[in-house]
Amino acid sequence: MNKDSRRSFFKKSGLSLVSFSLLDLRTRFFWPQGRKSKGVPAAIYFTTGCKVAEVTSHSAVLWTRLCAQEKPNPITHKRVETVFRHPIDFDEHQPVQYMDGAVKGVAGWVRATLTARESTLRSDWFPALPEHDFTVQIPFSTLQPATTYQIKWEAKPTEDGLIFVNTGTFQTAPEAHTEKAxxxxxxxxxxxxxxxxxxxxxxxxxxxxxxxxxxxxxxxxxxxxxxxxxxxxxxxxxxxxxxxxxxxxxxxxxxxxxxxxxxxxxxxxxxxxxxxxxxxxxxxxxxxxxxxxxxxxxxxxxxxxxxxxxxxxxxxxxxxxxxxxxxxxxxxxxxxxxxxxxxxxxxxxxxxxxxxxxxxxxxxxxxxxxxxxxxxxxxxxxxxxxxxxxxxxxxxxxxxxxxxxxxxxxxxxxxxxxxxxxxxxxxxxxxxxxxxxxxxxxxxxxxxxxxxxxxxxxxxxxxxxxxxxxxxxxxxxxxxxxxxxxxx
Missing domain, CATH: 3.60.21.70 (Alkaline phosphatase D (PhoD))
Known part of the structure; x- marks a missing residue:
């Protein structure tokens, strides 16, 4: 595949070939160009985690949710000591934001970068919207089989806002006729x-x-x-x-x-x-x-x-x-x-x-x-x-x-x-x-x-x-x- 064809393919796929230092995999943030807008949250968190799912030898779907708080609400209720451990005196009618374990979501933008060996795949920026509970799903479809990928998650509250980073890793499935434990x-x-x-x-x-x-x-x-x-x-x-x-x-x-x-x-x-x-x-x-x-x-x-x-x-x-x-x-x-x-x-x-x-x-x-x-x-x-x-x-x-x-x-x-x-x-x-x-x-x-x-x-x-x-x-x-x- 020539260079122009490759550029065209990745453009249609919403991906680009880039390279970056392994130091970028550390969880950190930086101030980009542009000023923070009024009312934009000071930070974005990956409190409810990041998942990789539906993995095949050549594809995967990445998931995350943008959060406005670093940790979930603490557990304040005691439990009954029977099967299922129901909470005692739990107010079912209180606002969800005050409940044990609550994690408030926040709007923003997310992208993911996958790195393996000498190649890197980077998604477009995806919006995290309140109508989808601030969740984002990012598909990748040009992966290599039986390959370990490092994930760099990036999130920002606005298109020119602060960027916050999380990391992860996963391995793709081997191809159908590969003998592998x-x-x-x-x-x-x-x-x-x-x-x-x-x-x-x-x-x-x-x-x-x-x-x-x-x-x-x-x-x-x-x-x-x-x-x-x-x-x-x-x-x-x-x-x-x-x-x-x-x-x-x-x-x-x-x-x-x-x-x-x-x-x-x-x-x-x-x-x-x-x-x-x-x-x-x-x-x-x-x-x-x-x-x-x-x-x-x-x-x-x-x-x-x-x-x-x-x-x-x-x-x-x-x-x-x-x-x-x-x-x-x-x-x-x-x-x-x-x-x-x-x-x-x-x-x-x-x-x-x-x-x-x-x-x-x-x-x-x-x-x-x-x-x-x-x-x-x-x-x-x-x-x-x-x-x-x-x-x-x-x-x-x-x-x-x-x-x-x-x-x-x-x-x-x-x-x-x-x-x-x-x-x-x-x-x-x-x-x-x-x-x-x-x-x-x-x-x-x-x-x-x-x-x-x-x-x-x-x-x-x-x-x-x-x-x-x-x-x-x-x-x-x-x-x-x-x-x-x-x-x-």
């Missing part, structure tokens, strides 16, 4: 008030970070709109829950170096067991929930997608709320959680894959077992027809497994009719673990633990044969169970 981590179900470290938030995030994973999958219930402190009965309160969660230091530090793929479930949208025609939760509608999700989850295109990480691993992330039938309908072949378009995409993409190992990441269980009273997932009788179809289909695929969210306990289970294996990561903290009797070990269970933590998954080759290993960890990062399979 992969380490990933996954977790689910985190309620702000169930924190287990009053300074850093959640031990699990620090424990996952110590494994230096290639990437992270969150399988849903990132926040809990229908739990107090506050109950998210308005869009403003719903957004607050994201601000408070993402400003925990353990999450901020984790996402600085770990790419993420985020799935959503009912509590991220509205309330328990939600579906598109569910009634509003106070003033919060299902459509409000979708908008707020898109503000906070870096995502391009459909909410169902698949990603390849080298020769030996492909993952499918599916959507379980936007296309589902009402849970209350009688079961039938037409009753669905996924919807017909997603089902067609799924079977088509699975059958086109030549990856050694395949993992379906589902926000809800496919195998279970689940509680008899539940009616919103494929392990329940309420969706038995589609659940039976899905388990049969998955079991016919070589080396395919299910990893699910939603359940507040760790487990490994096998579907007796088909032999399909499912791994539940469990909730992010012990305070959130509940809903199953730890003594009720059923024949489907290969492992059961009603505690919090996370699931680590490693794919590596031992000579010519790839092996996949699933390890459950407690919140402190201690292994508590392991399952390993050599490729068939």
């Amino acid at each position: 992969v380490q990933l981590v996954t977790s689910t179900c985190q309620y702000f008030w169930s924190y287990d470290d009053d300074q850093r938030g959640f031990k699990t995030y620090d424990s996952m970070r110590r494994l230096n994973p290639d990437f992270f999958v969150h399988t849903g219930d990132y926040v809990y709109y229908d739990k107090p402190g506050p109950l998210a009965t308005t869009p403003e309160k719903a957004r607050h829950q994201w601000h408070a969660m993402d400003s925990w230091p353990s999450l901020v530090d984790f996402y600085k170096s770990t790419p993420a793929y985020l799935l959503k479930d009912d509590h991220d949208l509205l309330r328990d067991d939600a579906y598109p025609s569910s009634a509003a939760y106070g003033e919060l509608t299902f459509q409000d929930g979708l908008k707020i999700w898109r503000e906070n989850a870096p995502l391009q295109g459909t909410p169902y997608r698949t990603f390849r990480w080298g020769q030996d691993l492909q993952l499918w992330l599916v959507e379980g709320r936007e296309f589902r039938s009402p849970n209350t309908l009688p079961d039938s072949p037409d009753k669905t959680i996924w919807g017909s378009a997603q089902k067609q995409w799924f079977t088509r993409s699975v059958e086109a894959s030549d990856a050694t190992f395949k993992i379906l990441f589902s926000p809800t269980p496919v195998v279970g077992p689940d509680r008899d009273k539940k009616t919103d997932n494929h392990a329940n009788k309420a969706f038995q027809s589609e659940g039976t179809w899905l388990r049969n289909y998955l079991s016919r695929q070589k080396n395919m497994f299910v990893v699910n969210g939603d359940r507040h306990w760790q487990y490994v289970s096998v579907d007796k009719p088909t032999g399909l294996l499912e791994f539940g990561s469990g909730p992010v903290s012990d305070a959130h673990a509940q809903g199953w009797n730890p003594d009720e070990v059923r024949e489907e269970h290969r492992f059961l633990r009603v505690k919090g933590g996370f699931l680590g998954i490693q794919v590596a080759r031992e000579g010519p044969k790839p092996r996949i290993t699933f390890t459950h960890y407690d919140v402190d990062g201690k292994p508590v169970h392991e399952e390993s399979r050599v490729a068939e």
Whole structure:
């Protein structure tokens, strides 16, 4: 490609080739030319963190939110010492700006610069606007595979204002036919008030970070709109829950170096067991929930997608709320959680894959077992027809497994009719673990633990044969169970 063609390409992509000193990666600010406008904030902060998401071998989406305060509001309320740790005497009607964990946003401009080896990619300046809760998503599409990128975030309140800097790093995925070991981590179900470290938030995030994973999958219930402190009965309160969660230091530090793929479930949208025609939760509608999700989850295109990480691993992330039938309908072949378009995409993409190992990441269980009273997932009788179809289909695929969210306990289970294996990561903290009797070990269970933590998954080759290993960890990062399979 000649120089003129390259300039034209990067201009169309919104990127430019530049170079800068490594000293610029230090967090700092400087006075540019021009005078500060009246009313412009004295500083901009990245208090709710920066994320890299949807990473492929050649692309990624970067996310951040501009903030007007360096630290979130302090936690002033005590908690009940029961499951979920609800705050005591919390005023649900106070202004959000005074709530525990609140982080005020601020308008401004953001750009990101990626540096690897001898090349540098720089985005245009993107506006952080109040109608999007001051969040910004910056896509890059010309990255190199299996490459470590240093990130330089820059923010300014006006086009000629002070510039403030943050940094991070991530690695892109290897190309589809590259043999490369992969380490990933996954977790689910985190309620702000169930924190287990009053300074850093959640031990699990620090424990996952110590494994230096290639990437992270969150399988849903990132926040809990229908739990107090506050109950998210308005869009403003719903957004607050994201601000408070993402400003925990353990999450901020984790996402600085770990790419993420985020799935959503009912509590991220509205309330328990939600579906598109569910009634509003106070003033919060299902459509409000979708908008707020898109503000906070870096995502391009459909909410169902698949990603390849080298020769030996492909993952499918599916959507379980936007296309589902009402849970209350009688079961039938037409009753669905996924919807017909997603089902067609799924079977088509699975059958086109030549990856050694395949993992379906589902926000809800496919195998279970689940509680008899539940009616919103494929392990329940309420969706038995589609659940039976899905388990049969998955079991016919070589080396395919299910990893699910939603359940507040760790487990490994096998579907007796088909032999399909499912791994539940469990909730992010012990305070959130509940809903199953730890003594009720059923024949489907290969492992059961009603505690919090996370699931680590490693794919590596031992000579010519790839092996996949699933390890459950407690919140402190201690292994508590392991399952390993050599490729068939």
